[in-house]
Amino acid sequence: MASPKRIGKIEFGLLSPKEIRTMSVRKIIWADTYDDDGFPYPQGLMDLNLGVIDPGLRCKTCDQKASECPGHFGHIELAKPVIHVGYTRLIRKLLRVTCRGCSRLLLSPEEIVKVIGTEEEATGDILSEKDIKKERVCPHCGEQQLKINFEKPTTFSEVMVEEGRKIEHKLTPADIRARLEKIPDDDLRHLGINPTVARPEWTILTVLPVPPVTMRPSIILENGQRSEDDLTHKLVDIIRINQRFKENQDAGAPQLIIEDLWELLQYHVTTYLDNEVAGCPPARHRSGRPLKTLSQRLKGKDGRFRGSLSGKRVNFSARTVISPDPNLSVIEVGIPLAVANEMSVPVHVTPYNIEELRQMTLNGPVRASLDDPCGANYVIRPDKRRLRLAEGNLETVAEMLEPGYIVERQIRNGDIVLFNRQPSLHRMSIMAHRVRVMDGRTFRLNPAVCPPYNADFDGDEMNLHIPQTEEARAEAAILCSVEENILSPRFGGPIIGGIHDHVSGIFMLTNQVRWFSKEDALYLLKHVKMEHLPAPGRVENDVPMWSNKQIFSLVLPPELNMVFKASSCENCDICKKDLCERDAYVRIIDGILECGTIDKKAIGAFDGQIVHRIIRQCGMKRAAEFIDDITHLSIRAIMMDGFSFGIDDEDLSKTEYGQIDEVLSTALLDVQRRIRIYEDGQLEPMPGRTPEETLEMQIMQVLGKARDRTGEIAGRHLGLGNSAVVMAVSGARGSMLNLTQMAGCVGQQSVRGERIMRGYDDRTLPHFKKNDRGADAHGFITHSYKGGLNPTEFFFHAIGGREGLVDTAVRTSQSGYLQRRMINALQDLKVAYDGTVRTTGGRIIQFRYGEDGTDPMKSSFGDPVDVKGIVESVLKEEV
Amino acid sequence: MSIRLNVLDHIMVPDHKIMSEEEVSLLFSSYSITSEHLPKMYQDDPAVKVIGAKIGDVIRIIRTSQTAGRAESYRLVIKRPKK
Secondary structure (H helix, E strand, O other): OOOOOOOOOOOOOOOOHHHHHHHOOOEOOOOOOEOOOOOEOOOOOOOHHHOOOOOOOEOOOOOOEOOOOOOOOEEEEEEEEEEOHHHHHHHHHHHHHEOOOOOOEOOOHHHHHHHHOOOOOOOOOOOOHHHOOOOOEOOOOOOEOOEEEEEOOOEEEEEEEEOOEEEEEEEOHHHHHHHHHHOOHHHHHHOOOOOOOOOHHHHEEEEEEEOOHHHOOOEEOOOOOEEOOHHHHHHHHHHHHHHHHHHHHHOOOOHHHHHHHHHHHHHHHHHHHOOOOOOOOOOEOOOOOEOOOHHHHHOOOOOHHHHHHOOOOOOOEEEEEEEEOOOOOOOEEEEEHHHHHHOEEEEEOOOOOHHHHHHHHHHOOOOOOOOOOOOEEEEEOOOOOEEEOOHHHHHHHHHHOOEOEEEEEEOOOOOEEEEEOOOOOOHHHEEEEEEEEEOOOOEEEOHHHHHHHOOOOOOOEEEEEOOOOHHHHHHHHHHHEOHHHOEOOOOOOEOOOEOOHHHHHHHHHHOOOOEEEHHHHHHHOOOOOOOOOOOOOEEEOOEEEEEHHHHHHOOOOOOOOEEEEOOOOOOOOOOOHHHOOOOOEEEEEOOEEEEOOOOHHHHEOOOOHHHHHHHHHHOHHHHHHHHHHHHHHHHHHHHHHOOOOOHHHHOOOHHHHHHHHHHHHHHHHHHHHHHHHHHOOOOOOOOOOOHHHHHHHHHHHHHHHHHHHHHHHHHHHOOOOOHHHHHHHHOOOOOHHHHHHHHHOOEEOEEOOEEOOOOEOOEOOOOOOOOOOOOHHHOEEOOOOOOOOOHHHHHHHHHHHHHHHHHHHHHHHHHHHHHHHHHHHHOOOEEOOOOOEEOOOOOEEEOOHHHOOOOHHHOEOOEOOOHHHHHHHHHOOOO | OOOOOOHHHOOOOOEEEEOOHHHHHHHHHHHOOOHHHOOEEEOOOHHHHHHOOOOOOEEEEEEEEOOOEEEEEEEEEEOOOOO
8 A cells, every 4th residue: 555645835826827828728719609400619618629528529639538538628818807806815915015116015125124034034924914004105116105995896996195185096907917017026925925836917817717618517408408507608708798898999999888898807707706706796597596606616515625525425325214113222223125125235255155145136126025035236247347136137147146246235134234313413423233124114213322313203314324345344333333332432421321201111110119910020021131030029819929129120230239319319418228208219239129219310311320330340232232121121111001191280289279379479479579678769789789680689589489389389289190290200301390380380581591671661561561670570470381371471481482592593503613613623633552642743732632541431420430330349338 | 020920820820841851852752753743832921931941942831630630741832923
């Protein structure tokens, strides 16, 4: 393999008119493209010397066919020079730093030395516009300098002061070119321009290169009409105007007409180069669509760089909607049969697999049902010829097979594929799964792998890629597989784990103590990989019973020892441990759950303590199996009891409603009282705050407390029999606050952390008196979502809700751009074998990765060593 | 001038020390690098001014680290480019 080469330097220069003429193969003078027979005009824009796009014709320059000819440049001689829009900044700078008479730098040699240093001691700095004072006298010829005005996009003018009035005198491109031509080479070097490759007068175009037809092909529409590329359209315009300009010039037309035509030519050349220049109406297609000219081809998201080079579309990929399938393993992905039939893996024919591959070839490209063995779509002969398998040729091709052939066989169960969801923000956005061919039209995945992809099933689509080589498959399996990515390198904890119903289900199963008959126990454990039930925990009237904790313990590895507090723990001052009435004290000894409830803290994505410990003790593979078992078990558990939520789950009893009303009305009275104190001028302001701010804070506090009190009242009525409470306590979804708002009181709506103050003069809505400071006039909602909001409350709720939407919209776009910039800055850094972080050039960024050399993925939530875990597993008790 | 704050006395400024030539050559050989590969710092950096380092000197910076407790870093003093 060739050794990597080091780039010494990159030189940027301008194309000189001479160079343009040398590389040109044809001077273009006609604006027409094809004649009536559909044959290109000689010296027209589609001249055969510029390359060929029609099959059958041969290029007149290189004599190659359409697919082989790379295309060749032509040129247009412009009647008069025009400015290149891309260089207006440079032209402006040069006009301002050089003399209008002698074109030399407006600095004496001493002044130059002051800025750039002496010859022996060059500082490497270059001169800029700021180093030259405005409207000074030339130190070389004594000419008074004038101010140069630049008007976008391409107009330059000099400002003369005559009799106290300012007169603008326009500079034509020809004038400017004359000035730039006279700038001495030595002066240019001080300005950071290398005159051998970039004489400044080359920024004024006298001859325009015509790009080869291969980069502006014309397409033939369905009705047989030719449709030209946008660039060709623009070139036609330029040639037409150029032609008219020449004719008028030769006929001696008046100056006014010449100037108009010159400006028109300038406009067309400008829009040909860049159709989005400020101060210039974009050139449009007949339909009104702005033309896509040179600059637009390169710029932006769909431009050549971001759209075609950094990112492009690929073969062997598929995309469709995703949907959940809790019966799949987390390491699997369900693929529709239609996709599996279309996608293939190349397999080399060897003496060992020839019979198998021959059978696949015979099966052909149509796999009718899931039970059928996979077939093959193509066979590649040793001479690289691709044979498409179809109904008729299966037997003949199968007979031909011998070692050296390659069979492109269809995807089948167990194949490794890469699965991806955009935006690919971290490495877990692309993971390798095992294929499971399924019915239907969607990709299926276990909901436990949603968190790393950040996927849900409201219409999300995902991409699938099939690795085509052994190396790629090995890399996918070893580096990208789901098992390898359970731990997040962000914080060293599991990112894959139970979500939503998994957490609710396992909570309902393990909370307190329940007993199950053998029938029920086996129902729960149906999809769990275990060999036999343990001895029953209790025998009742000769009926053996198993406890919920026993059933859960079956999915735990026997060597597991850990003690922790569940999500439902309320952080009491003195922990009652085993006797906790919420059963929130979890103790697992030798793989037996002795007490405690399993919930989000134990198996949830991002938290999953048990998952984390299993990875550290038994490895990634066992952890993946555990997640599979836990998802299967919890889904069965939640189905056994059933789990639903309805509008009547938000109902409270009469006493609670009375209490809530009482709490709210006392709070409102309290607010009124405080407002009265303030209006009487009796309010003592808090340190560093005005009385108004103090009042606002007091009101917010009183109302906030009132809402929390209603929540407590509602919570007293709603116990673990309520599904929303189960979800909130177990950490599956939602919080008690959501429940408070549904059943108790929605509470204060705010904009930027303050009560709602905007609206009309001195009031928020015309429903209130001016200067009303009351709770209801500034967005306090006393009703619950269940009870229903009144019109003013509804409006305030919409105000508060809108703020949230705007915030998320702004935040995502900002953080997205932030991330893009950071990735671009960091993407090529790597940790070298000596532990340093280096750039590709070997420059050191960090002397030790992260200063402690720890891989965050292998750390325990940031700590290099999981001391608690080690001690727990040795002592088998809490530390 | 004596009233001027010595930035090194500030609690958030890590310890800066100029390295001797032997130390520098040892550093270069242990990481098998040249001065090109070191992180840089400008000559007019307040900490560089206080310890009086010149262009081409290598400075050892010892700071307390959140992850490692104590971390060493080395920087080459260079001239600040214009603009």
